[in-house]
Amino acid sequence: METRELRYFVAVAEELHFGRAAERLGMAQPPLSRAISRxxxxxxxxxxxxxxxxxxxTEAGAVLLREARAAxxxxxxxxxxTRRAAQAGGGTAGVVLATKAGAAGELLAKLLDAYAAEPGAVPVDVLLCGIGEQEQLLRDGRADVALLHRPFDSVAGFDVEDLRTEGQMLVLPAGHPLTGRTSVRAAEVSELSGLPLPRWRNRDGTYPDGPGPEVRDHAQLLQLIGLGRAVAVLPESCRSQLPGELVAVPVPDAPTVTTVIAWPPHSRSRGVSGLVRTATRL
Structure with missing residues (x-):
């Protein structure tokens, strides 16, 4: 199969409409239909x-869509x-690290400081992104290594090292009746808070159905909570970043969140291997 054919198929599979797919690809519909038939x-x-x-x-089409995206x-x-390596000339190319804005801030700062002190350390560019975007940045080469968070981010196809596992907490606007509680059960969050949970954007740019507000990033989420429009269950490490108008209550039975450092298994980057070694040592 050619990459051109895969791009054609992905466009049709995502649009589920030959006309819209042809417009997206900048081509006429008849040759697109013929290419898919071939x-x-x-x-x-x-x-x-x-x-x-x-x-x-079809079921076969769903399989090809998943595989074609990966390819x-x-x-x-x-x-x-390859372009980044060429731009580095004869020197060692730097490393691009993707991480979710507002997450793992203390861990990230320690990692960058410790790695910079290592002999042979290369420059590290930090790419701050929205919720769930770091996985895609790593898959398509915009990042060389990423901090991901299981179970929210998929680590399929990556090599990973676990760095930290933590519980979660309910983040509420100050003055909310639940702020006086020592803990809240996960099943009680929506019922007792009286406020909806946010809806995170999917990879394709759409949002799941539901009553909560559409959320793109961490800063937007915290502002919505402060305005009394939503509540959210977040990892405990976010507590130190909460503004004064927000309060956190532990949710002991919520799934734990594990921060991992992830990289492509075929990577031979000296910078990536050094960063991973420093992260696991920390």
């Missing part, structure tokens, strides 16, 4: 169920990392 014949599989009114993915990410990653 791909199906070559694979010996029906990828899309077509009717006069709709387009849907295209790998191609983009190869291009980006």
């Amino acid at each position: 791909l199906e014949r070559r694979l010996g599989a029906t990828l899309l169920e077509r009717t006069s009114r709709s387009v849907g993915l 295209l990410d790998a191609v983009e990653a190869a291009e980006r990392r």
